[in-house]
Amino acid sequence: MNATPDIACGRLSALELSQNFADAHPALTAPQAALEADRCLYCFDAPCMEACPTSIDIPKFIKAIASGNLAGSARTILESNILGGSCARVCPTEILCEQACVHNSLEAGKPVRIGALQRFATDWQMDHGGQPFTRAPLTGRRVAVVGAGPAGLACAHRLAMHGHDVVLFDRHAQPGGLNSYGVAAYKLADDFAQREVAFLMEIGGITFQGGVTVGRDVTVSALAVEYDAVFLATGLAGVRALGLAGETLDGVMDAVSFIETLRSNDKKDVPVGRRVVVIGGGNTAVDAAVQARRLGADEVTLVYRRGVEHMSATSVEREWAQTNGVTVRLWAAPQGLLSEDGALTGIAFARGRAGADGRVVYDPEDSFTLAADMVLKAIGQVFLPAHAEGEHIAVEGGRIVVDGQYRTSMPGVYAGGDCIVGEDLTVAAVRDGRDAAEAIDKALRAGDGRGRGVEQENG
Amino acid sequence: MADLRTVFAGISSPNPFWLASAPPTDKEYNVRRAFQAGWGGVVWKTLGEDPPVVNVSSRYGALAYEGRRMAGLNNIELISDRPLATNIAEIKSVKRDFPDRALVVSLMVPCREDSWKSILPIVEETGADGIELNFGCPHGMSERNMGAAVGQVPEYVEMVTRWCKQYTRMPVIVKLTPNITNILAPARAALAGGADAVSLINTIQSVIGVDLDAMAPMPVVGGQGTHGGYCGPAVKPIALRMIGDIARDPELSALPISGIGGISNWRDAAEFLAMGSTTLQVCTAAMHYGFRIVEDMIDGLSAWMDGKGYAGIDDVTGRAIPRYVHWNDLNLKFRTLARIDQDACIKCGLCHIACEDTSHQAIARLRDGEARRYEVIDEECVGCNLCAHVCPVDGCITMEPQPVDGVQTWRDHPNNPSRVTA
Numbered sequence: 001m002n003a004t005p006d007i008a009c010g011r012l013s014a015l016e017l018s019q020n021f022a023d024a025h026p027a028l029t030a031p032q033a034a035l036e037a038d039r040c041l042y043c044f045d046a047p048c049m050e051a052c053p054t055s056i057d058i059p060k061f062i063k064a065i066a067s068g069n070l071a072g073s074a075r076t077i078l079e080s081n082i083l084g085g086s087c088a089r090v091c092p093t094e095i096l097c098e099q100a101c102v103h104n105s106l107e108a109g110k111p112v113r114i115g116a117l118q119r120f121a122t123d124w125q126m127d128h129g130g131q132p133f134t135r136a137p138l139t140g141r142r143v144a145v146v147g148a149g150p151a152g153l154a155c156a157h158r159l160a161m162h163g164h165d166v167v168l169f170d171r172h173a174q175p176g177g178l179n180s181y182g183v184a185a186y187k188l189a190d191d192f193a194q195r196e197v198a199f200l201m202e203i204g205g206i207t208f209q210g211g212v213t214v215g216r217d218v219t220v221s222a223l224a225v226e227y228d229a230v231f232l233a234t235g236l237a238g239v240r241a242l243g244l245a246g247e248t249l250d251g252v253m254d255a256v257s258f259i260e261t262l263r264s265n266d267k268k269d270v271p272v273g274r275r276v277v278v279i280g281g282g283n284t285a286v287d288a289a290v291q292a293r294r295l296g297a298d299e300v301t302l303v304y305r306r307g308v309e310h311m312s313a314t315s316v317e318r319e320w321a322q323t324n325g326v327t328v329r330l331w332a333a334p335q336g337l338l339s340e341d342g343a344l345t346g347i348a349f350a351r352g353r354a355g356a357d358g359r360v361v362y363d364p365e366d367s368f369t370l371a372a373d374m375v376l377k378a379i380g381q382v383f384l385p386a387h388a389e390g391e392h393i394a395v396e397g398g399r400i401v402v403d404g405q406y407r408t409s410m411p412g413v414y415a416g417g418d419c420i421v422g423e424d425l426t427v428a429a430v431r432d433g434r435d436a437a438e439a440i441d442k443a444l445r446a447g448d449g450r451g452r453g454v455e456q457e458n459g
Numbered sequence: 460m461a462d463l464r465t466v467f468a469g470i471s472s473p474n475p476f477w478l479a480s481a482p483p484t485d486k487e488y489n490v491r492r493a494f495q496a497g498w499g500g501v502v503w504k505t506l507g508e509d510p511p512v513v514n515v516s517s518r519y520g521a522l523a524y525e526g527r528r529m530a531g532l533n534n535i536e537l538i539s540d541r542p543l544a545t546n547i548a549e550i551k552s553v554k555r556d557f558p559d560r561a562l563v564v565s566l567m568v569p570c571r572e573d574s575w576k577s578i579l580p581i582v583e584e585t586g587a588d589g590i591e592l593n594f595g596c597p598h599g600m601s602e603r604n605m606g607a608a609v610g611q612v613p614e615y616v617e618m619v620t621r622w623c624k625q626y627t628r629m630p631v632i633v634k635l636t637p638n639i640t641n642i643l644a645p646a647r648a649a650l651a652g653g654a655d656a657v658s659l660i661n662t663i664q665s666v667i668g669v670d671l672d673a674m675a676p677m678p679v680v681g682g683q684g685t686h687g688g689y690c691g692p693a694v695k696p697i698a699l700r701m702i703g704d705i706a707r708d709p710e711l712s713a714l715p716i717s718g719i720g721g722i723s724n725w726r727d728a729a730e731f732l733a734m735g736s737t738t739l740q741v742c743t744a745a746m747h748y749g750f751r752i753v754e755d756m757i758d759g760l761s762a763w764m765d766g767k768g769y770a771g772i773d774d775v776t777g778r779a780i781p782r783y784v785h786w787n788d789l790n791l792k793f794r795t796l797a798r799i800d801q802d803a804c805i806k807c808g809l810c811h812i813a814c815e816d817t818s819h820q821a822i823a824r825l826r827d828g829e830a831r832r833y834e835v836i837d838e839e840c841v842g843c844n845l846c847a848h849v850c851p852v853d854g855c856i857t858m859e860p861q862p863v864d865g866v867q868t869w870r871d872h873p874n875n876p877s878r879v880t881a
Binding site: 034042044106 | 807824
């Protein structure tokens, strides 16, 4: 139990909680979607498409919405990105497709609402059409996919499409990865993550095994022996620590754990402080801060060590935090956690500024204190190897090393998503999973190295 | 301020904007509202003989294009379905209260001298300023040998016009159907019959679309559809051409024209005037937005005329006609080239793909890393204008006329086997 009296569950009524965690950006209605689709200029060599890590043919899917061909629209999206529904909701479109939209040159800040249109088409598919893809003739090959987040799901689906059988492992009870446990609830409201997983699994040939931690319950080497190929998509399972005394105090926790608790439980059962300080400048920090407010915290302050231009949260995310009553404080580094009688009371920060060489300089003499009964750390997630010492999977700079075909240094073992170098975005993870599946399929069909080739050919 | 007053076939109106004979001018209530809104005149919805016709329920079909409603409108409504006496009493009442406005009555009765002879005095008695002969309705009435069935036979046009001129002192305007190969034939027939003016175009025979669930043409009337008459912004080019053909014809040049066909704003109005119209008739735009649209039509036309130094409508009427020539008179040595304003370009690539796929491969698609650049290849550009039309940015692609060295038309071109030689 928490020793701090000011951390409590149920600060708000059930009605308030359900409103606070409802869809942050409600779906377009059919007339709205038609109007918005007609705004698209149907660019040739469209910049939006290039800005999408999964290269969705955006003009094509929007044209199909405009013409009323919703099944075709959804198929265009989903054949590039089977998690197009969650990407439509969680993508920072303001720095991806919508930033590239040529409409910004006509009317600044008024791109075509590509994300909202993508959601419209994929929602239609899930509500009316079900799984649009079928499996190629079965190959008899089995692939182990470790990690059931976006990268793993995208890989599993594409492998299943190509006729391979997949066993999808995850340490969590439910598949979905960050979509199920890491993203703010109001971004994927109405149990969307699980509904999307169910939609994706309708293709068949994918078996989910939850509660399996690779590296503890089974080794990568064992999987590599048992399966024809292995895809590692374990994400970033570790979190950074502040390195301050008192980090074990009740009330000091990782933002990732806070969000996971919130996503795994009824909102009324999620404890939150009255005064919450979130440390960090990324989307996890924003998601934690806003959700703390929406659970009923009186004061939530997000403190970032540098300026807005350095925050990895986009300006849209930052403004979202601010409109949700989160105070954003910049140029401040945590100095010490304050407590009384073993209970957290606040946190001290040193003010900083950019030094002459561009590096930030903090002045320990110039400090301030924020009263807090909950401190959420969101200062970055780190890769934790799932493979054992001695398993020959090269890691560099804290990420698994892969080649252009997503191959790790261990034969037959591939990796993608946040556990390899690249943008830590859901949509980039989907691309990795999809492309790794293509590479695995190609290798299996070529009979590459380990074991027999695929005898059957696709029609 | 430009003087917008017009005198058309002896009929005065404070401005050239009239409402065409159509549903908006079906009864006193609407016409009063139109005059209150500022319309210069109305052509009352076509009167026929009693008993009145019967109209169907479900009457209009519309063409929407990429989100714009009513780019074209199709109707299967017939002439006035109210008793003649009701219309006559209302016309009289409105004209009495709005003596300064033009009130013209559209008429359509069977092609018999008696029918025309009997209705004309009844109309004349209302004090109406003139009549317009509906020789254009392309549906329903034409199957009863009226409307377009008359308008398509020049001899009938001349005959009926002559009867009207014989039995009334009111000015006679002949409304022409576009559902004909050569508009000059009925226009000449109208003139020969003594018409004071012509008005055009009436609606174009059309099937606006097919209801793919009912599997019937739209509008669907109890599971079936029929062809109707097409009007609205989409028909404007057809109207401009037919009006221009009449206006430039030496025999017809004195015949006043009331222009009709998709006029939606002052700019359209100016174009119709320039191609030879003196008054302008509007319907679809009013049906789309209400009578208030006339305010900007009057205001915009007046401001444009002031800017150009045109004092009155007569200064604009027919102004483009000397430059409306036959293709054979165009200078084949003229050359214009597309120019892309790189600062205005938003990199949509539409000019490139249009030219690449469907024209002359004259717009190069260049990439410098992330940056896109589209450039005209002058040697390949034939000056077709397609790129300028597909470009979504006004003024980004312009056509730049090149220096011209003399004149050579097809008439004297060496490739022309029947060229004129000295």
